[in-house]
Amino acid sequence: MDSEDYLLMLAKAKANLALSKADMKAKRARVERYRKLKAKNSLSQEQLDNAEAEYQISAFTVDLQELAFEDAQLDLQRTIIMPEADYWVTEKLIEKGDWVQKGQTLYRLENFNKLEAVVYVTENHINRIHPGQSVTIYAEALPSKTFTGEILRVGIKPEASKNSYPIDIIVNNSDGLLRSGFTVDARINVNVEQE
Structure with a gap:
C-alpha cells in the first residue's frame, strides 16, 4: 500500500487546521476590540453580535478541522502494516498496486521464538509420553547445538504411513538458529518411575 496520497491528505489537513486557527485568532481579537468600542458607545450592539457570531463559527470550524486532521492521521496509520513483536514474514500474497479488501490475507507470518516440531513415537513408548514433559531437540x-522443548500434544491414533504416534513439541528458539522445515531428532526425558 502506498502512503504518499495519505501523507498529502495529512499535510492538507494540517494546513487547513492552521488556517482555521489563524482565522479564529483574528476574529477573537476583533470581538475584543468591538467589546471595548461598544463599552464606549462607539459601536452598535448588532455589529458586536455579528462579530461574536463569526467568532463562534470560526471556533466550530477549528473543531471540525482538528477532527479532519485526526482522521487523516488515522488513515495514514492504516497504511502501515506491523506484525506483533517477533513475527517474520514467511510468504507475501500481494504485489505492489494490488487492490486489497478488508479481511484479505496479505502476508503469512511466523513467530520463530517458539517453533513447533512433530516427532513420532512407537506404541512401545507412547504410554510414557504426556503433555508438559521436557524434551531435548x-x-x-x-x-x-541442542534446544529445549516441551510436549504440547500427544496423538491419540497412529499415523498409518509411519505406524507411529505424532507428538507435537514446542521448541524454544529465542536465539533464532532454528528455521521452519529443519529436520530434528528428539530425546524425551521420561522419569525413571514411569518406565
Missing part, C-alpha cells in the same frame, strides 16, 4: 543443520 537435536537439529541436523546444527549438530553441535
Whole structure:
C-alpha cells in the first residue's frame, strides 16, 4: 500500500487546521476590540453580535478541522502494516498496486521464538509420553547445538504411513538458529518411575 496520497491528505489537513486557527485568532481579537468600542458607545450592539457570531463559527470550524486532521492521521496509520513483536514474514500474497479488501490475507507470518516440531513415537513408548514433559531437540543443520522443548500434544491414533504416534513439541528458539522445515531428532526425558 502506498502512503504518499495519505501523507498529502495529512499535510492538507494540517494546513487547513492552521488556517482555521489563524482565522479564529483574528476574529477573537476583533470581538475584543468591538467589546471595548461598544463599552464606549462607539459601536452598535448588532455589529458586536455579528462579530461574536463569526467568532463562534470560526471556533466550530477549528473543531471540525482538528477532527479532519485526526482522521487523516488515522488513515495514514492504516497504511502501515506491523506484525506483533517477533513475527517474520514467511510468504507475501500481494504485489505492489494490488487492490486489497478488508479481511484479505496479505502476508503469512511466523513467530520463530517458539517453533513447533512433530516427532513420532512407537506404541512401545507412547504410554510414557504426556503433555508438559521436557524434551531435548537435536537439529541436523546444527549438530553441535541442542534446544529445549516441551510436549504440547500427544496423538491419540497412529499415523498409518509411519505406524507411529505424532507428538507435537514446542521448541524454544529465542536465539533464532532454528528455521521452519529443519529436520530434528528428539530425546524425551521420561522419569525413571514411569518406565
